Structure formats: C-alpha cells, structure tokens
Amino acid sequence: MRFECQELCKSFDSSHSEISALDRVSFAADDHEFVSIVGPSGCGKTTLLKLIAGLIEPTAGRVQMSNGALRGRPRSAFVFQDHGLFPWMTVLDNVAFGLEMQGVAQGERLERARAFVERVGLGQFADHYPHQLSTGMQQRVGIVRAFVTEPPLLLMDEPFGALDPQTRRVLQGELLRLWGEHRNLVVFVTHDIDEAVRLSDRVLVMTGRPGSICDTIDIPLERPRDLASREPAEVSEIKWRIWKQLEREVRASLAIAR
Amino acid sequence: MRNNHLGTAPGSKFERWGPLLTIAGALLLWEGCSRTDLITSTFFPAPSTIFAVIMGLLLDGQIATHAGVTLARVLAGFTLGGGAGLILGLAMGASPRLHAQIDPLVALVHPTPKIAALPLILVIFGIGEAPKLVLAALGAFFPILISTVAGVQQIPPTYFEVARSYGAGPLNLFRRVVWPGSLPFLFTGARLAINVALVLTIAAELVVGQSGLGQRTWFAWQTMRIPEVYAWLAVTSVAGATLSFLLGGLAKICMPWEHIRAVKRR
Structure with a gap:
C-alpha cells in the first residue's frame, strides 16, 4: 500500500466568498509507515485526511493510490x-x-x-x-x-485530542502495540508535537490556512519504542525545530507580531 | 442520594404512595359531598354509583364491544395516517429539496383544527366507517410527519461520515443510521399521534355512528343517564392511557440504549 497526494487543493464555498482550506499539498507515504501531520488549528488537517479517505473530493489535484486488488473493500x-x-x-x-x-x-x-x-x-x-x-x-x-x-491504510484524526494527558499517554502506548502487530500505513493528525514525535517515523508540519506542508522531519527512533524511556537529545532538538515552525504559523494566524 | 425540597429521598414510601393518597382523598371528598347532596348528585353522582354502573357495563360485555370498536378505529387511522406521515417524513428528512417544497404546505394545514373539517369529511365520505378513519388518519399524520422530519434532521452528520467511511451504501445508511437515529423522535411523535387519533375518533363517534365509546357517551347523555356518561368517560380515559402505556413499552423494547440512558440519569 502506497499513496501519493499530488498538488491537492480544496476550497469551500461560504456565503460571501470561496475559502481556501488546502493549497497544493503534495506528499507520499509508503507501506508500514507511521506518518503524523501537525499544524495550527484550522489549517485543514482534517480536510486533508478526509480527502485521502475519499470522503470529500479535491477542488484540484489528486490522490494516487497503489495497492493490490481489494475487491471493492474500502482501502x-x-x-x-x-x-x-x-x-x-x-x-x-x-x-x-x-x-x-x-x-x-x-x-x-x-x-x-x-x-x-x-x-x-x-x-x-x-x-x-x-x-x-x-x-x-x-x-x-x-x-x-x-x-x-x-485496513491497509489507517487514517486517525486527533484520536486522543479529548483525553487527559495521563490517559492519552497510556493510549499512545496501546496504539503503538496494536500497530506493531499490524503495521498498516498510518496517517495520524494531531496538534500535539510530543505525540507526533513519539509515535511516528515521519512528521509533516503544516502552515496555517490555507494549509500546505512546510517541513518534513524523519524521526530517528528505533522500533519497537518504549514510551516510558527517556528521550535522546536529538529528539528534543527535533521537537524544538517543529515548535519554531509552528510558533511562526500560530502567531501569524493570531496576528501576533514578533 | 439526592433529596427533594421536602427532604424525602426519591423512591421513599411517601413519594411512591403520595399520588395514590391524593386520588383516594379526592374520591372520598367527592363521595361525601355527593351523598350529603352538598353538590347535586344528579349531575355529580357519587364515585361508588359510577363504579357500580361500570361494573354492570363490564359484565354485560358492552365495554369490551364498544372499547374494541373504538380502539380498532383508532389503530386503523393511526396506522394509515402515521404510516403516510412516516414515509413522507423520512423522504423530507433525507431530501432538503423535497423539504423546502412541502414544508410551507405542512405549516399551513397543520394548525387547522382537524375536527372543524368533520362536516366536510362527512359530505365527502358519507356516514359509515370511512369518515372516522379519515379523521383519525389526518390527526395522526401531522405529529408523525413533523417529528420524523425533526428526527432525521437532528442526527449528527458525524454518524453519516463514519458509516460512509466504512463503505455504507444508501440502504445501510438508512438501516443503521437514519432509522435508529430518528427512532426516539418517532416514538415521541407516535405518542402524540395516537392520542390525537383517539380524540378525533371519539369526536366523530359523538356525531355519527351506532357504536363506539363516543357514541355510547352521547347516547347516555341523550337519555339523561348521567352516571353512565361518567362511566363511558372513565372507560375512554383508561383506553387512552392503555394506548400510551403500550407505546411506551414498545419504545423500551425497540430502543434499549435509550432505556439504559434514562436509568443512568436517575
């Protein structure tokens, strides 16, 4: 299972004008990969996930899927x-x-x-x-x-967003355990940088609306992962890098000057 | 445990038997006033007198016959009008275009007191069973239609998305989302509808026909047998309560999740 988003654009009609939610989003994901998408609120993360799921149609661009025959089963x-x-x-x-x-x-x-x-x-x-x-x-x-x-492809839209931090942490471990047994391709949307880094092989950072991908970071952590262990220094470095990107986007969306 | 303002816990002896005491007290007061002729016993016969009349009507089979006739009419009208309301309601809930098309007409016709149409219905449908059926059906139609439309429309869009994401087609969307999702509203509508159907059936029986609870009540009045008027009134009220009770039971069976939710809230 592999898919590729090619120049995906999505805009919604509002009563006065057209609102652009996603602007030329391109990325590919491979079999057995755990990819996270982080971005500021309202950047179109959920929209992107729904486009990949085929729940909504893109305004422009396409999602290219390649996988074996599934006989009409949802991918x-x-x-x-x-x-x-x-x-x-x-x-x-x-x-x-x-x-x-x-x-x-x-x-x-x-x-x-x-x-x-x-x-x-x-x-x-x-x-x-x-x-x-x-x-x-x-x-x-x-x-x-x-x-x-x-499913060959598992799309998760902030599944732990509504949970308290302790519960969230335990469920992250449980998710990794389940995923370790199946190894489907996962696209995981979150706005928790920590969560994205702990779980993923790769993290995509999105800009504010209209959303597009501004950075891709590989996470150099071994699998299986022990979420209870202390994180290496390089992971803190990665989190810092992601946060600096996000901070700029969040400030821009809130119109806060530096 | 939560206490009410009287400081008694729910489910306590007082809360359970209190309402019955109120009813018994009212009946006793009535009995006393009527027997001492404090109120005219001609118009307000003592409850014991009414009860004796009811027993008489029960023993000679009149209650079974006439309650049966009336309930059959109510159920026929309810099924016919409610069924039509259900089908149109589901269609209107599913299609915003159809809703926009028909809703103004519903808003116009629904507030009209259906009983006012009885003379017209008698002219069109004659004086047999047909006018009673039509009137009851008309009464049941609107509450079911309106609550079904509301029931379908209030289903959160997420559930449709979930179902579609797992590959549900139109049939499964209906069977697994629309139907169970709107069922609580549907039952609320049904309880209103069956009551309206009963009221309209009784009203039609008062005016035309040879049988039924309404006709018996009217006949007793015409022959000035006041205790019997009270007796038929009591039977009618029990019949209405029974219908409502049966629908409530059916709702519990059809929607186990709602029942459990209600228990939890207590």
Missing part, C-alpha cells in the same frame, strides 16, 4: 476525533460495523470483533452501550473498530 479506515461510535449500537456491534459493511457474516464478524475487544481488555464491556463507557474507553473502541477491518 482505509477512519478514526474520528470524537470517537464517532453509534449510540444505538453496543460496543461489540460498533466494533463489528466495518466488517458488517464489508458483508462479513454475522457469526464471523461478531467473533472477530469480540477477539479485538478482548485484546484491549474491554471484554466485559462488549454488550454495553457507548455512553456507559468513559471517554478513554470510548476512544479505544473507536480505534479497535478501525483495526478490526484490517
């Missing part, structure tokens, strides 16, 4: 910011939803869903409804729902 699974679990389905039915849409028979899909739910330790909540779970649990269900379909 990608999307993890949403606010988990997006259906309140009218149990945890198990939510997790099995992707398989259901692929036409997997009920017995098999529930079995596969249950196996995944148990792997993240939520077995006893399988028959609960989402609102009976804590926010952290809900987001884990949202992530598992994507993994169970075994």
Whole structure:
C-alpha cells in the first residue's frame, strides 16, 4: 500500500466568498509507515485526511493510490476525533460495523470483533452501550473498530485530542502495540508535537490556512519504542525545530507580531 | 442520594404512595359531598354509583364491544395516517429539496383544527366507517410527519461520515443510521399521534355512528343517564392511557440504549 497526494487543493464555498482550506499539498507515504501531520488549528488537517479517505473530493489535484486488488473493500479506515461510535449500537456491534459493511457474516464478524475487544481488555464491556463507557474507553473502541477491518491504510484524526494527558499517554502506548502487530500505513493528525514525535517515523508540519506542508522531519527512533524511556537529545532538538515552525504559523494566524 | 425540597429521598414510601393518597382523598371528598347532596348528585353522582354502573357495563360485555370498536378505529387511522406521515417524513428528512417544497404546505394545514373539517369529511365520505378513519388518519399524520422530519434532521452528520467511511451504501445508511437515529423522535411523535387519533375518533363517534365509546357517551347523555356518561368517560380515559402505556413499552423494547440512558440519569 502506497499513496501519493499530488498538488491537492480544496476550497469551500461560504456565503460571501470561496475559502481556501488546502493549497497544493503534495506528499507520499509508503507501506508500514507511521506518518503524523501537525499544524495550527484550522489549517485543514482534517480536510486533508478526509480527502485521502475519499470522503470529500479535491477542488484540484489528486490522490494516487497503489495497492493490490481489494475487491471493492474500502482501502482505509477512519478514526474520528470524537470517537464517532453509534449510540444505538453496543460496543461489540460498533466494533463489528466495518466488517458488517464489508458483508462479513454475522457469526464471523461478531467473533472477530469480540477477539479485538478482548485484546484491549474491554471484554466485559462488549454488550454495553457507548455512553456507559468513559471517554478513554470510548476512544479505544473507536480505534479497535478501525483495526478490526484490517485496513491497509489507517487514517486517525486527533484520536486522543479529548483525553487527559495521563490517559492519552497510556493510549499512545496501546496504539503503538496494536500497530506493531499490524503495521498498516498510518496517517495520524494531531496538534500535539510530543505525540507526533513519539509515535511516528515521519512528521509533516503544516502552515496555517490555507494549509500546505512546510517541513518534513524523519524521526530517528528505533522500533519497537518504549514510551516510558527517556528521550535522546536529538529528539528534543527535533521537537524544538517543529515548535519554531509552528510558533511562526500560530502567531501569524493570531496576528501576533514578533 | 439526592433529596427533594421536602427532604424525602426519591423512591421513599411517601413519594411512591403520595399520588395514590391524593386520588383516594379526592374520591372520598367527592363521595361525601355527593351523598350529603352538598353538590347535586344528579349531575355529580357519587364515585361508588359510577363504579357500580361500570361494573354492570363490564359484565354485560358492552365495554369490551364498544372499547374494541373504538380502539380498532383508532389503530386503523393511526396506522394509515402515521404510516403516510412516516414515509413522507423520512423522504423530507433525507431530501432538503423535497423539504423546502412541502414544508410551507405542512405549516399551513397543520394548525387547522382537524375536527372543524368533520362536516366536510362527512359530505365527502358519507356516514359509515370511512369518515372516522379519515379523521383519525389526518390527526395522526401531522405529529408523525413533523417529528420524523425533526428526527432525521437532528442526527449528527458525524454518524453519516463514519458509516460512509466504512463503505455504507444508501440502504445501510438508512438501516443503521437514519432509522435508529430518528427512532426516539418517532416514538415521541407516535405518542402524540395516537392520542390525537383517539380524540378525533371519539369526536366523530359523538356525531355519527351506532357504536363506539363516543357514541355510547352521547347516547347516555341523550337519555339523561348521567352516571353512565361518567362511566363511558372513565372507560375512554383508561383506553387512552392503555394506548400510551403500550407505546411506551414498545419504545423500551425497540430502543434499549435509550432505556439504559434514562436509568443512568436517575
């Protein structure tokens, strides 16, 4: 699985004028790669992810996908910011939803869903409804729902954005563990620099609106990673470099002079 | 545990039996006033007298017959009008264009008291079963239509995006998102609709026909059997409460997630 964004542009019609959200975004991502995108609020990160998912159409440019035959199966699974679990389905039915849409028979899909739910330790909540779970649990269900379909491409839109720092840290570890077993291509959107560096092989930095990619940084950390270990000096250096870029963009978007 | 302003905990003996005590007290007061002729017993017969009449009507099978006739009419009208409202409501909820096209007409017709159309309906549909059915259907149509449209429109767009991202087509979008997502609104509409259908059926029976709770009430009035008027009124009110109760039970079965949410809120 490999994809390439070629000169992607997206603008939205508002009542008065056209608002440009993305401006000529180009990058490629390869199989087994974990790519993060960081950028200031409203820079079009989510829009970019939805373009890659094919949920919306670009105004100009294209997303080129290359992969084996998948017989009409969606190539990608999307993890949403606010988990997006259906309140009218149990945890198990939510997790099995992707398989259901692929036409997997009920017995098999529930079995596969249950196996995944148990792997993240939520077995006893399988028959609960989402609102009976804590926010952290809900987001884990949202992530598992994507993994169970075994997508070649996994698109994650700030999945930990709504969580407290401790929960966030634990779930980052859990995500890396799950990903280590599947090694799908992941595109991970966040505005947390720390998170982007810890998780990724490569970090793309975006400018403010209209969003475009202003820097690409490879993260020289070994896999598997131990999130509990102290970070090497070069990682601090990388974070500093990303922050300096972002600071300029955030200041510009807030119209704060230097 | 949360306490109310009386300092009694919910579910305490007082809260459970208090309402029943109020009803029993009111009935006792009525009984006393009527028996001592403090209020005219001709117009306000004692509850015990009314109760005896109800027992009589129950034993000779009149209640079963006429309540059955009325409920069958209500359910037929509810199904017909509610079904049409449901289908049009789903279509209007799904298509903003259709909504824009039809909504002004709904806004115009809906506030018209349907009962005022009864003379017109009698002229068009005669005096058989048809006018009662049409009137009840008309009454059930609007609450279901309006709540279905609102139900579809209030579903957060995220759920459609999630479903589409996993490859859901129109059929699955309907089955797994639109239907369960609008169900709570639909049941609210249904409870309003079945009540309107009952009111309109009774109203039509008061004016035309040989059977039904409304006709019996009117007949009892015409022959000045006041306790029987009260008796039929009580039966009608029980019939309405039963319909509402049954719909509430159906809602619990159809929407287990809503039921659990309500329990949690308590």
